[in-house]
Amino acid sequence: MSNSEMSLKLEEIPVSEILPLLFKVSHFLQQEFEYELSLYDLPKQLTGSRIRVLLEISEAGSLRMNELASRLGIKARTVTQFVDVLEAENYIKRLPDPIDRRATIIELSEEVKPIIKKIDKASKSILDKFMNLLTEKEQSELKKILLKLYFLGSQDKK
Amino acid sequence: MSNSEMSLKLEEIPVSEILPLLFKVSHFLQQEFEYELSLYDLPKQLTGSRIRVLLEISEAGSLRMNELASRLGIKARTVTQFVDVLEAENYIKRLPDPIDRRATIIELSEEVKPIIKKIDKASKSILDKFMNLLTEKEQSELKKILLKLYFLGSQDKK
DNA sequence: TATTGTTATACTCTATAACTATA
């Protein structure tokens, strides 16, 4: 029995396979993402996860560490680790929160901004590569579905 | 600016956000998956990833370690590690391949089969939980899209 | 009392390189 025969006849996948399928697709796309990023000469310690942390900070502009944790779906301890690494490389800054002295605010450094631009370029080319496989309609459908599922995910955490 | 205002106005997400969104959704769903599994009294060492390995073997019936590696999108070395752990717990068996003495074939043990049943139950309940958020049409659309993307992923590896 | 972030520690996932046995 060949590989394709065995695992995936288009119309025969039951809905119950969606979850593992989503995990696999996500895994493969993350590998693509890291591979594609490796083609742009980014600093070697910038792994996929660290880049996702940077992008989250970039999107927010500035935010508290605990907010960063919740957006990334990871624990405070794990954020501390990412922040330690990224700060040591001067990609981000820790700033005191003026209205709560327990808290720490994170921002991108000026130095990292050109790197973010490169990452954006790389992301776009990866996206082109695989979004070409989908029709416009499928793309917007996918977007809609993912957003619905995302809201579930974030609500469940509270 | 509140959390929901900031990150996700439904119609404003550009297609370029699909990739990070997919990663996040997948991450949150994996956390749900592991949480839900923790409610069924499964052996504690059965992490999400190890369960995915078991399910892959279960689906195949029996397969070579290198085929397992390619289906999971991981390297031979990593498979060895999973197999070591799962075999030590008597969840799977290593068998010699009769037609190639370099190769090793993996099968589920009889003992693990009731555990697989439990895992299936847990999977279904997770699936119900979040598939309820989607219409029938969205579910089949999602399935179709993921399969398309999956084929890209697996083809790229060769 | 509760929350923010850190220190100390540990487990899991993943990989590369060098190697053995076999093809």
Next chain:
DNA sequence: TATAGTTATAGAGTATAACAATA
């Protein structure tokens, strides 16, 4: 020469528990 899997080793991601500072 090339492939299948292992040994040795290491880096990265994640977490829990105990704690200090602050709310």
